[in-house]
Amino acid sequence: MLSNRVKELRARYGFTQSELGKQVDVTRQTIAFIEKGEFSPSITLALKLAKVLKVEVGDLFWLEEE
Amino acid sequence: MLSNRVKELRARYGFTQSELGKQVDVTRQTIAFIEKGEFSPSITLALKLAKVLKVEVGDLFWLEEE
DNA sequence: TTGAAATGTTAGGTTTACATTACATAATGT
DNA sequence: ACATTATGTAATGTAAACCTAACATTTCAA
Structure with missing residues (x-):
């Protein structure tokens, strides 16, 4: 199962979804x-x-067990 | 433009394409x-x-200028 | 409190990742 | 010489990534 920190990091930089x-x-x-997490880019x-x-990249997206 | 070292590393481990x-x-x-390099996985x-x-991952796939 | 900006979400369409099948060739071993 | 294995490659099909457009809701500044 794929996880990511996009939302968290985007917030850190104050970007909107559109800007990013x-x-x-x-x-x-x-x-x-x-x-x-609805698809794997x-x-x-x-x-x-x-x-x-x-x-x-490996700190932004990673695979978790299960 | 996307580049990768899959073939090189696969050879290093002696894997066939099927095995990998x-x-x-x-x-x-x-x-x-x-x-x-025919598509971006x-x-x-x-x-x-x-x-x-x-x-x-970043050492296996990377983006090059141009 | 009003209105714009940001986000959530959904529908329909295009493009591309990936599967299956198939055939051809090169390399290796018996 | 023959069989097997690895690789190259191409055709066709499907599922998923990504797009455009749209509308609803939340957020937040004026």
Whole structure:
């Protein structure tokens, strides 16, 4: 099961979903879906998000047991 | 543009494409496509590959300029 | 208190990741 | 020489990622 800290880190930087989406070239709905864990983004998008949020990809997304 | 070291690391461990695919639950064709850079896998698959190949996701897949 | 901005959410459509099947070739061992 | 295994590659199908558009609700500044 995939978990992530996108919402938490986005808040830390004070970005709106729209702003973050624009920085990584996706819509705010896509950001919302990712924050809710409703789908597993591509590694390309994950890498862009990690760069903008200044963390390692593995610290932004990780797999949990179960 | 997305780059990766899957083929190199797979060789290091002596895995065939089939064996690696089986360990991360995809077909050998999917591994072949990824090695050729023909698509950007999901972060879930990228995390599984990084785990099996014993590297950080960011050291297995990265974005290059251009 | 009003209105804009941010978020939640849903519906319908396009694109792409990934599966299945199949065939061809190269490499290896018997 | 033959069989087996690994790889390359291509066709077709499906599921999921991602888009646009829309409307409702919450939040927050004026």
